Amino acid sequence: MPVCILGAVCYAFCMSKSLVSLFLITLVFASGYFWYTASAICPIPIEYRLGVVNDEFGLSDEAALAAITEAESLWEDATGLNLFSYQTDARIAINFVYDERQQLTKAEETFSANLREAKEVNEVVRSEYQKLVAEYETIRTSYETKRTAYERDLRAYNNEVSTWNDKGGAPQEVFESLNAEKERLDAEQKAIDQLRRSMNDLIAEINTRSDEANSLVDRYNQGVERYNETFTEGAEFTQGDYQGKSINIYQFTDREELVLVLAHEFGHALGIGHVENPESIMHLRMGGQSTIIGVTEEDIAGFAAVCGDGSVWSKLGQLRFW
Numbered sequence: 001m002p003v004c005i006l007g008a009v010c011y012a013f014c015m016s017k018s019l020v021s022l023f024l025i026t027l028v029f030a031s032g033y034f035w036y037t038a039s040a041i042c043p044i045p046i047e048y049r050l051g052v053v054n055d056e057f058g059l060s061d062e063a064a065l066a067a068i069t070e071a072e073s074l075w076e077d078a079t080g081l082n083l084f085s086y087q088t089d090a091r092i093a094i095n096f097v098y099d100e101r102q103q104l105t106k107a108e109e110t111f112s113a114n115l116r117e118a119k120e121v122n123e124v125v126r127s128e129y130q131k132l133v134a135e136y137e138t139i140r141t142s143y144e145t146k147r148t149a150y151e152r153d154l155r156a157y158n159n160e161v162s163t164w165n166d167k168g169g170a171p172q173e174v175f176e177s178l179n180a181e182k183e184r185l186d187a188e189q190k191a192i193d194q195l196r197r198s199m200n201d202l203i204a205e206i207n208t209r210s211d212e213a214n215s216l217v218d219r220y221n222q223g224v225e226r227y228n229e230t231f232t233e234g235a236e237f238t239q240g241d242y243q244g245k246s247i248n249i250y251q252f253t254d255r256e257e258l259v260l261v262l263a264h265e266f267g268h269a270l271g272i273g274h275v276e277n278p279e280s281i282m283h284l285r286m287g288g289q290s291t292i293i294g295v296t297e298e299d300i301a302g303f304a305a306v307c308g309d310g311s312v313w314s315k316l317g318q319l320r321f322w
Helices: 002-039 061-079 100-166 172-232 255-270 297-307 312-316
Strands: 046-053 084-086 092-096 240-242 246-249
Touching: 046 061, 046 255, 061 084, 061 092, 061 255, 061 297, 100 172, 240 255, 246 255, 255 297
Parallel strands: 046 084, 046 092, 092 246
Antiparallel strands: 240 246
16 A cells, blocks of 8 residues: 555645646747747837938839838849838838938939040041041042142143243133143132141130030049049948838938849848848848849848847747757
8 A cells, every 4th residue: 555655645746746837848839939029039010100201302102112012122023022001100210311321322423423524525527527637638538639739730731831831822712721721720710729628627616615615524534533532432321221110211312223222121020130142132231132033042041140030930830949
């Protein structure tokens, strides 16, 4: 009997220990689950609303929302998941904050436009200069040809006149022929003189255009140098950021870049860090991305690292409890 009692007691104790272990495992699992949902590792869909859109951007609320929708579509089309949702009372606000960053962008755009215009003017002036030079060469060739022929014919005329003078005079028909030749030579000389004046006028105009072109080139080169000093070598600014309760957009040059900046900050809102591929949405710097390339494999890998396949259970499968 004592043995049986002892055995029962031992059995009961072992069962109790097993139940405690099971309870602890259940408790740990439940704690992990509630910790996961409370900390919201990948809280999809992320709800957002449109916050402040500074008028200086020249962007309407409708245009801003259209860009935001396109940005979220880059992620949702790539993952096949509903990752973002627009709600007017959402906690996360997307703001367009105008400061020195966008001011610098606008100044750069204006400067770039002026440089492009200056370059176009240079091209026009150079084209006109080349046309003048070509016209001068055509006239000069004609002038040289006519002058050579005129000098040859004039020598022949003078020799013939001299010959007939030595003979005491030319017959009437020869005299009339020589007079006709003289009139032709006089007309030819006038035409040659006109060509020479035209060449002189062209030379003067070519020199003027040359000076103008050189001046424009100098100013253009100086403008390029100032542009490089001001914008290329200047400080780099963050185009946007995610601050937990807000996504702030500070700087973009055009609509495509705006969409890409928004998509980048959406990635941070999901919990994704930066990736190495310069064509990826989540690369540290803007430059190699495009809406055509969209979300890359590296972006998807970053998403999977924090969100799994987008479900709570897939993320829980990545958690360790011991």
